[in-house]
Amino acid sequence: MKEDPVDRIVAQWRRERPDLDSSPMAIFGRIYRISRIMSDRVAAIYRAYGIGRGEFDVLATLRRAGAPYTLSPKEMTATLMLTSGGMTGRLDRLERAGLVTRAPDPDDRRALRIGLTPKGLEVIDKAVVAGLRPQHEALAVLPEDDRKRFSGLLRDLLGELERGEPECANDGGRQREHVPGSRE
Numbered sequence: 067m068k069e070d071p072v073d074r075i076v077a078q079w080r081r082e083r084p085d086l087d088s089s090p091m092a093i094f095g096r097i098y099r100i101s102r103i104m105s106d107r108v109a110a111i112y113r114a115y116g117i118g119r120g121e122f123d124v125l126a127t128l129r130r131a132g133a134p135y136t137l138s139p140k141e142m143t144a145t146l147m148l149t150s151g152g153m154t155g156r157l158d159r160l161e162r163a164g165l166v167t168r169a170p171d172p173d174d175r176r177a178l179r180i181g182l183t184p185k186g187l188e189v190i191d192k193a194v195v196a197g198l199r200p201q202h203e204a205l206a207v208l209p210e211d212d213r214k215r216f217s218g219l220l221r222d223l224l225g226e227l228e229r230g231e232p233e234c235a236n237d238g239g240r241q242r243e244h245v246p247g248s249r250e
Contacts, residue, residue: 072096100204107200115193116163122197124156125165125190128182135182138171142180165189 072095079088105119112122127145128135137145143153157180160166165186171177182190205213 070096072099104201104204108197111196111200112193114196115189117160117165117189117193120156121160121165122190122193124153124160124180125182125186126194128166128180129187129190129194135187136169136179139178139180160186 072092075095076088076092079086079091109119112119117125123146124142127142128137131137139150139153139157142148143150146153148156157166157168161168164183167181167183168178169181171179208216
């Protein structure tokens with residue numbers, strides 16, 4: 067097995083602080099680096115479609131809702147764990163780009179529905195396929211059984227960590243959920 071930069075960091079901590087168990091750094095350091103690399107790759111792809119990660123998330127949420135691809139702002143903020151102000155900014159950008167519409171809710175005239183336009187549907191359908199490509203390429207180094215086991219282990223870890231997280235619309239600026247093309 068080839069040594070990587072994370073191995074060197076952990077070894078340096080072991081040398082300098084042998085009293086510490088720095089082994090978690092080997093896992094979380096790699097998760098962080100993988101996330102950063104893949105996030106940058108996918109963000110570059112989304113830019114080619116005229117959207118950023120935040121706009122992708124809104125479009126993907128509407129797309130996954132199924133036809134007619136509409137949700138209330140409240141449903142969207144709960145799914146995306148954003149403040150209403152954060153959501154408004156994203157919706158403004160997407161509306162100016164012709165990717166979403168805001169329309170009165172037919173069941174509650176005080177409320178709005180956010181919907182994908184035909185152009186928005188086309189953009190999200192293309193962007194999700196393009197964004198998955200580098201993810202498939204990255205995971206191709208692992209056999210299918212290892213990918214399934216790895217996914218299960220990460221699910222268990224994430225579930226345990228999220229059990230202690232407060233349920234709220236604003237997660238301190240963090241978005242827990244970003245698996246490009248999927249929010250659950």
